[in-house]
Amino acid sequence: MYFACLHLCAVGFFVLAAGAARDYRRELLDADKAFDAAVADAGVEGAAAWAAYFAADGGMNGVPPVRGREKVREAMAAFFAKPGNTLRWQPDFADVSRSGDLGYTLGSSRRLWTGPDGKRYTNEGRYITVWKRQQDGAWKIVFDGGASTPPKATEAP
Helix, strand or coil, X not given: CHHXXXXXXXXXXXXXXXXXXXXXHHHHHHHHHHHHHHHHHHHHHHHHHHHHCEEEXXXXXXXXXXXXXXXXXXXXXXXXXXXXXXXXXXXXXXXXXXXXXXXXXXXXXXXXXXXXXXXEEEEEEEEEEEEEECCCCCEEEEEEEEEEXXXXXXXXX
C-alpha cells in the first residue's frame, strides 16, 4: 500500500510538473506574431516598431549586413517612410533550446511597395529569425534574414 501511494504521488508530481512547464515554442511564435502586428500597426513609423524588437546588438541580413538596433532602424527607415509600403509575415515553425533562452522562427512573408517608377510591386519570401531571451524575460531578435521572390508589378494597393 505504501509503495502504491508513493507511486501515485510520484506520477501525480510528474504530471503536474509537465503541465506547469513553459511552452517556449508557443512563447516564441507569439512573440513573432506580436512583432508582425506592431510593425503593421505602426504605418510609416514601422522602422521604429521594427527596431524595437531587436536586441541592442541584434542584426539583419542585407547588403551590407547591419548590426545594432539603431543601424537596423536606419536600414528599414526608407521602406517604412513611404505610405502604403507594407511588410507582413506569419511564422509557421519555432524551436527553442532546451534551456529556453535561444530559439528561432521560420515563416513566410509578403512585401508590398511603390517603386521609383510609381508602380506598385509585391513579392513573397521565407524568413528565419533568431531570438534570444533577455534578462527581463522578453524575447529579442539577434538575427533576422530571408530570401524572397523577384518583384512582380501589381494592381492591388
